[in-house]
Every structure is written in structure tokens, then in C-alpha cells.
Amino acid sequence: MKELPQVADDPRxxxxxxxGPPGGPPQxxxxxxxxxxxxITTLATAGALAGLVIVLVFGWANxxxxxxxxxxxxxxxxxxxxxxxxxQTWYVVDGALSETPAAGADTITAEKVHLGMDGDGQPIGYxxxxxxxxxxxxxxxxxxxxxxxxxxxxxxxxxxxxTPGLGDKIYKDSAFVAGFEQAxxxxxxxxxGAGTGSENEVDMIxxxxxxxRTVIGIINHRIEALEPVLSSADPTASAASATGxxxxxxxxxxxx
Amino acid sequence: xxxxxxxxxLVRGIxxxxxxxxxxxxxxxxxxxxxxxxxxxxxxxxxFFVLVGSSLLVSMFKKVIPHEVRISAxxxxxxxxxxxxxxxxxxxxxxxxxxxxxFIALIVVNCMILGRQEAFASKRxxxxxxxxxxxxxxxxxxxxLMMGTFREVLGNGSILGISLFGDGFEPWVIFILxxxxxxxxxxxxxxFGWWQERKSESIRVRQWPHGVATPxxxxxx
Numbered sequence: 199m200k201e202l203p204q205v206a207d208d209p210r211x212x213x214x215x216x217x218g219p220p221g222g223p224p225q226x227x228x229x230x231x232x233x234x235x236x237x238i239t240t241l242a243t244a245g246a247l248a249g250l251v252i253v254l255v256f257g258w259a260n261x262x263x264x265x266x267x268x269x270x271x272x273x274x275x276x277x278x279x280x281x282x283x284x285x286q287t288w289y290v291v292d293g294a295l296s297e298t299p300a301a302g303a304d305t306i307t308a309e310k311v312h313l314g315m316d317g318d319g320q321p322i323g324y325x326x327x328x329x330x331x332x333x334x335x336x337x338x339x340x341x342x343x344x345x346x347x348x349x350x351x352x353x354x355x356x357x358x359x360x361t362p363g364l365g366d367k368i369y370k371d372s373a374f375v376a377g378f379e380q381a382x383x384x385x386x387x388x389x390x391g392a393g394t395g396s397e398n399e400v401d402m403i404x405x406x407x408x409x410x411r412t413v414i415g416i417i418n419h420r421i422e423a424l425e426p427v428l429s430s431a432d433p434t435a436s437a438a439s440a441t442g443x444x445x446x447x448x449x450x451x452x453x454x
Numbered sequence: 455x456x457x458x459x460x461x462x463x464l465v466r467g468i469x470x471x472x473x474x475x476x477x478x479x480x481x482x483x484x485x486x487x488x489x490x491x492x493x494x495x496x497x498x499x500x501x502f503f504v505l506v507g508s509s510l511l512v513s514m515f516k517k518v519i520p521h522e523v524r525i526s527a528x529x530x531x532x533x534x535x536x537x538x539x540x541x542x543x544x545x546x547x548x549x550x551x552x553x554x555x556x557f558i559a560l561i562v563v564n565c566m567i568l569g570r571q572e573a574f575a576s577k578r579x580x581x582x583x584x585x586x587x588x589x590x591x592x593x594x595x596x597x598x599l600m601m602g603t604f605r606e607v608l609g610n611g612s613i614l615g616i617s618l619f620g621d622g623f624e625p626w627v628i629f630i631l632x633x634x635x636x637x638x639x640x641x642x643x644x645x646f647g648w649w650q651e652r653k654s655e656s657i658r659v660r661q662w663p664h665g666v667a668t669p670x671x672x673x674x675x
Contacts, residue, residue, distance in 0.1 A: 232520040241523055241530070248534040255538045262545035359555070363609075363627035 270356065271340070275312050275325040278342035278352040282314025282322050293427055311424065314342070323351050324428060328420035332412040335359040337368070339416045341378065345428040350385065350417060353378035358409075365409035374410065377401050383421050387414045463582050467590030474597035475646050479566035484601060485635035487557050491614050494602025496550045498595030500543060500558060504535040505567050505594075509575040509587035516576045528571045529562065536561045566594060597642075604638050605629045 275285055288295040290309040299308035312325040323344035329336045337358045342351030355369035367374060378385075382397040387410055393399040402410040458466075473479045483501070488494045511531045512519075519527045540558045543551040551558070561567070570590055575583040606612060609629030611619045628634045 229521055232522055237520050237523050240518065240520055241526060244527055244530050248530055251534055252537050252541075255541050259541035259545035263541075263548070266545075266548045357552075361631065363625065363630060 274340045274354050274356060275314065278325050278340055278354050279312075279314035279322050280342070280351060283317045284315045285325075286313045286315070287311075288313055290424070290427055294430070295427060311428070324424075326420050326424060327356070328416040329357075330412055330416045330419070332358060332368075333360055333365050333406075333408045337409070337412050337416065339413055341417050341420075343383070343417075343421060343428075345425065348383050350378050350381045350383060350421075353413065353417065355413065360406070360409045365406045367403045367406050368409045368413050371403055374401065374403050378417070384418045385414045387411055460582060460585055464585040464589040467586060467593040468596065469593065472593040472597055473566040473590055474594060475643065477566070477569075479569060480564045480594055481639070482560060483557050483564065484598060485632070485639060487554055488598055488601035488605055488635060488638070489609065489630040490553075490606045491599065491602040492550060493553050494598040495595075496543065496547065497554060497557065498591075498598040500536075500539045500554075501561055501564065501567070501594055502588075502591035503539055504532060504561050505570060505591045506584065506587045507535040508532045508567060508571060509583045510580065512571045512575040513578065513580045513583035519576075524576065525568075525572070528568060528576075532567055532571070533562045566590065600642060601635070601638050604642070605634055609634055 272285075276282070279285070288297065288311050289299040289303075290296075290311065291300045295311070299305055299310075314322040314325065316322050323342045325340055325342050327338065327340045329338040331337075335358070337360065338356040339353060340356055341353040343349070344351055353375060358366065358368065360366045360368060369375065377400045380397075381400050384398060385400050386396070386398045387402040388399045390401045390404060393401065400410075400414055402414075467473065471477060474481065474484050480501070483497050487497045508528070508531050512528055515527075536559060539561070540551075543554070543558060570587060574586045578586070603613065606614075607618065608626045609631075611617060611623040611625050629638065
């Protein structure tokens with residue numbers, strides 16, 4: 199039993215499985231302590247190599263990830279503005295629409311709206327994104343809004359982690375999604391069957407009250423915040439000078 | 455050191471020492487992302503890739519990595535593979551990447567992977583480590599798919615999104631919610647334990663006559 203205390207004293211000594219009892223395979227030789235310089239060099243080299251590999255993979259993957267995000271946003275804009283002929287991106291700077299983001303702001307995170315035009319160059323409405331916390335995590339919504347008529351054109355959930363089977367009906371339940379079409383602002387969520395037939399009413403989802411209320415809230419809050427900006431803007435006048443929107447970037451409000 | 459044959463190294467992790475069902479390792483992803491077959495499969499493949507890649511590197515560099523910083527070095531290697539898997543999934547299958555969310559990044563702390571590095575890859579030759587990693591990774595994938603199939607069929611009435619039962623089926627939603635993960639794992643472990651118990655019982659029964667004939671022999675209890 200001589201080996202036993204020796205093993206306990208030296209935390210670096212690792213008894214091999216089955217190597218403990220006397221008569222078994224011999225203990226591994228005691229390791230001399232490694233110099234700190236070597237420890238640091240090894241980890242630093244490994245870290246640098248790992249960083250290099252990650253940078254290479256990122257360089258390959260990032261354009262694809264951004265392209266996918268842009269594609270999702272473009273499709274969503276088409277959907278919520280009912281297939282506009284052309285789309286322009288406008289930045290919201292100091293309460294007014296501007297072709298370029300404020301100085302210092304980058305194009306991805308800057309607040310912006312997407313203006314859709316029909317074949318005659320007439321504005322259809324704005325696609326607006328917004329996000330607020332839902333039942334589980336932030337819900338990111340894009341919706342089309344016609345400021346002249348004060349109506350929501352359509353709504354689409356871009357990102358949500360709502361409960362599968364219940365909260366995810368905010369994008370899986372076609373009746374709920376269709377309820378936003380041509381609804382008048384400000385929206386009002388009502389229980390199914392409890393509505394009075396008013397044009398502001400949107401039927402909420404049974405069992406997903408919080409998720410549906412959040413979606414309605416996002417749209418109302420965003421319209422409330424942008425209404426003065428959008429109604430003062432004259433998109434038809436500036437449309438001629440606008441360069442048109444190419445490559446829609448990621449919606450600005452999503453921090454993720 | 456216990457000697458094993460290459461076949462044993464490969465097969466052990468798949469069933470007899472299945473990381474999830476027997477060793478109860480890697481339960482966090484097994485509970486969290488097995489609500490559909492597609493998610494289970496993606497998680498299984500990502501974990502398999504990380505495990506095999508890490509085992510290869512750890513086994514290759516086992517002489518170079520100083521003993522004192524071995525865990526940090528393993529984690530560094532594992533984290534690199536996880537980041538690669540994360541980026542590749544985001545670029546290639548963005549929808550599945552969105553579903554798996556944070557759990558891809560959490561592969562780094564999957565004890566199953568670190569456990570194989572410390573217990574096996576850091577001590578054995580490269581070839582054996584590869585076999586062990588492939589076996590364990592396959593075992594993990596099998597367990598994930600068992601859970602994913604069970605949960606998606608009961609909770610959504612479908613497999614890989616293809617509806618199985620038609621409109622008459624009312625999905626058992628709890629099975630795709632978090633509690634369903636615990637219920638499913640419980641059921642599977644119950645069946646697995648019962649099956650193993652029965653197997654060892656039948657081995658004892660078969661050995662009994664020999665035990666009587668040669669009482670001096672040590673009873674395989």
C-alpha cells in the first residue's frame with residue numbers, strides 16, 4: 199500500500215484504470231513540471247491557429263449568411279407590400295426620411311423603412327420592421343403600411359422563438375396573419391367572435407394571447423413612432439431623384 | 455490499461471456504452487433540440503463532426519500538449535470545431551440553424567466530447583481515437599434520432615415534416631414542448647434499463663447449471 203499516499207499527494211499523477219493495486223501495471227513515471235514559457239507558447243500558438251481557421255471559415259460563410267438574410271428580407275418586403283414593382287430604402291434621420299443614413303451610422307443598424315412603388319411609380323406603402331419581447335424571446339415583425347389610408351397592408355413574422363404549437367401560430371396560423379390585411383390603424387386585438395366588426399379589429403389566437411398581443415403591439419408602436427415621419431414625407435416628389443433600393447440589408451432593429 | 459480490439463473501440467459507443475442512453479452524457483442537447491427529426495439529425499451531425507475532428511487533433515498533438523494545460527487546449531480545439539460547425543450550418547442550412555439557436559454553441563460544453571478527449575483520445579493512437587469518436591458520435595446520433603422520432607411522431611404527427619396520420623390526428627403537443635423531452639428520455643431510459651436487466655438476467659439463468667457443476671468457479675455475479 200505504499201503507492202496509495204503517494205498518489206493522493208501528487209495531483210498530477212493519474213492512476214491508469216486498473217493500475218492501482220500492487221502487482222498491476224506500473225504507475226506512469228512522475229512528470230516533471232513544464233515551464234510556464236512552454237505552457238504559454240503552446241496555448242498562444244493553438245489560439246492563433248484556431249483564430250486563423252475561424253477567420254478563413256468566416257470569410258467563406260459570412261457572404262452566404264448575409265445573402266440569405268437579405269433574401270429573407272427582400273421576400274418579406276415583397277410579401278407585405280403585395281409585390282411592388284420597385285422598392286426604395288429610406289433611412290429615418292432626425293424625424294425625416296433621408297436617402298443616406300445619419301453620419302457615423304452604418305447601413306445595417308440604422309433605422310429605415312422600405313417604400314414600395316407600383317408600375318406607375320405610385321407609392322403602395324412602407325415596409326416597416328419592429329421587434330419587442332414576446333412570450334419567450336424577441337419577436338421580429340415586418341409589416342406593410344399605407345400612411346395615406348392609415349391601413350396595415352400585411353404582416354409577416356421574421357424571427358420568433360414562441361412556443362411550438364401555441365405561440366408559433368402567430369406565423370403558422372393563416373387566419374391570424376390574414377387578419378392584418380387592410381386592418382385600420384391603430385389595431386385592436388379581440389377574442390375570436392367578440393369583435394364588433396370594426397375595421398381596427400384583429401382576431402387574436404386562442405392560447406397564444408401574449409404572442410398575438412405582442413405582434414399587434416409592435417405594429418401599433420412602430421406606426422405611432424413613424425406616423426409623423428411618413429405623413430410629412432412626400433415620396434412621389436423625391437421618388438424621381440431616388441436611386442432605388444438595391445440589395446436590401448438586414449432589418450436594422452434586430453440586434454442579433 | 456485495459457486492452458481493447460479496434461472493433462470494440464468502434465462498437466462500444468454505439469450501443470453498449472451509448473453516451474446518452476447508458477452514460478447519460480450530452481443530455482442538454484438531447485432534451486432541448488430533439489423536438490423534430492430534422493433538428494435531431496442536424497444536432498447529431500454537428501456533434502459527430504466536432505467529436506471526430508477534436509479527437510483527431512487531440513490524438514495527433516497529445517505529445518505536444520503539456521499536461522498542465524491539456525483541458526484548456528482540448529476546449530480550444532473543441533470550440534474551434536464548434537464555431538466552424540456553427541458558421542457552416544448558418545451558411546448552408548439557415549432554417550435549421552435558426553431552430554437550433556444557442557445549442558450549437560453549447561456543443562462546446564457537451565461533457566461527452568470533452569470526456570472522450572480526456573479518457574481516450576489523449577492516450578491512444580490516432581486510428582483508435584478515430585474509431586472511438588466515430589462510434590461514440592454514431593451512438594449519440596442514434597439516441598438523438600430515437601428521441602426526435604418519438605417526439606415528432608407523437609407531438610406533431612409527422613416525420614421530417616411529412617404528415618403521417620392525416621387530419622384526424624390531434625397532435626400530442628406536450629411532446630414537442632420541453633416537458634416532452636424529459637418524458638421521452640424517461641421512457642426510453644426505462645425501456646433501455648428494463649431490456650438490459652432482462653438480458654443480464656437471462657445470462658445468469660443460462661450460466662446457472664455450470665455454476666452448480668463447478669462450485670469452485672467464481673460466480674459471475
